[in-house]
Amino acid sequence: MSMHRGRAMLLAFCFAATGATAVFAHALSPMLLDLRETSEGVFEVLWKSSPLRLPGTNVSPVLPAHCEAEGEVEAEEVDATLLRRWRIRCGEAGLVGSELGFAGLGPAKTDALVRVELAGGRVVRGVVRGGASLLKVPEVESASSLVAAYVRLGFEHILSGPDHLLFVFGLLLLVPGARALVETITAFTIGHSVTLSLAALGYVHFPPRPVEVVIALSVFLLAVELARGEEVASAMRRRPWAVALSFGLLHGLGFAGALAEVGLPQGEIPLALFSFNTGIELGQIAFVLVILTARRLLRPLIAKLPPWSGMIPRYAMGSLAAYWVLERAATALAI
Numbered sequence: 001m002s003m004h005r006g007r008a009m010l011l012a013f014c015f016a017a018t019g020a021t022a023v024f025a026h027a028l029s030p031m032l033l034d035l036r037e038t039s040e041g042v043f044e045v046l047w048k049s050s051p052l053r054l055p056g057t058n059v060s061p062v063l064p065a066h067c068e069a070e071g072e073v074e075a076e077e078v079d080a081t082l083l084r085r086w087r088i089r090c091g092e093a094g095l096v097g098s099e100l101g102f103a104g105l106g107p108a109k110t111d112a113l114v115r116v117e118l119a120g121g122r123v124v125r126g127v128v129r130g131g132a133s134l135l136k137v138p139e140v141e142s143a144s145s146l147v148a149a150y151v152r153l154g155f156e157h158i159l160s161g162p163d164h165l166l167f168v169f170g171l172l173l174l175v176p177g178a179r180a181l182v183e184t185i186t187a188f189t190i191g192h193s194v195t196l197s198l199a200a201l202g203y204v205h206f207p208p209r210p211v212e213v214v215i216a217l218s219v220f221l222l223a224v225e226l227a228r229g230e231e232v233a234s235a236m237r238r239r240p241w242a243v244a245l246s247f248g249l250l251h252g253l254g255f256a257g258a259l260a261e262v263g264l265p266q267g268e269i270p271l272a273l274f275s276f277n278t279g280i281e282l283g284q285i286a287f288v289l290v291i292l293t294a295r296r297l298l299r300p301l302i303a304k305l306p307p308w309s310g311m312i313p314r315y316a317m318g319s320l321a322a323y324w325v326l327e328r329a330a331t332a333l334a335i
Helices: 003-024 143-160 162-174 179-201 206-226 240-262 271-297 307-333
Strands: 033-040 041-048 061-062 068-078 079-088 099-103 112-117 123-128 134-136
Touching: 003 061, 033 099, 099 112, 123 134, 123 143, 143 162, 143 271, 162 179, 162 206, 162 240, 162 271, 162 307, 179 271, 206 240, 206 271, 206 307, 240 271
Parallel strands: 033 112
Antiparallel strands: 033 041, 041 079, 061 099, 068 079, 099 134, 112 123
């Protein structure tokens, strides 16, 4: 890969990152409001959030007016996540036809997941945000609404995951030629699809903290390879598809952790899993297309940059990945 192409990718990534930040960036990690019906009209409530918040903001759950709280709210902090648990009684009306979600999401610049599990096993879930901060529990959830919900979750997850996007960006820097790029991106897709499915179905399980460390390490190793230059005929450059496939297996475990937050509806597991994975692939394709399009549009400006600027994206990628490795390792060891 030439320095010229490296400079092209640098500006393209900056252009894409600016646009993606405006649409998908979150000041804090998405929070979760989870309600499980334990008996008729009685729900166990779990509110997961970050202990950090933007100054002047106040996000709070919104529950139906006919639901009454029972007992005290139990709060604890686990793995840098604040957990609050309590019970509500909604009577014969239950939650079907009611709206619930959060207040204050707009000023906090964050999204939230809402999940409701009814006594019959039906699960309703969705993403709420400022301007549309309430989710209505429908009488019956159609297959089309389930597909739309999980496709949206997968799409938004990968576009709000900088480590996954940075790895894909590194693959764009590593692989010359359209055919090799398609093969490499496809191998990465196959890899993370396999482990996402196996983990979501319960066949494999790994602790999420070490997985996040290894994902960050994969980005760092790719950055190191890019910094070595094309002159070194390493295995990673000779068979980039094999590297993408191997690292894709690791990234799939990270996707599975996000899916575990929402859960899979009983009776519709294959459809929901397929939809979530489809959303991930659509987000990945969108990111690649934006990078390649931006590179083409910025080509005149790129030609004016000095030759050494081609190394900037590689070192920036490596520095950010190294920070992630140290930060996540420290968090994992502190458990």
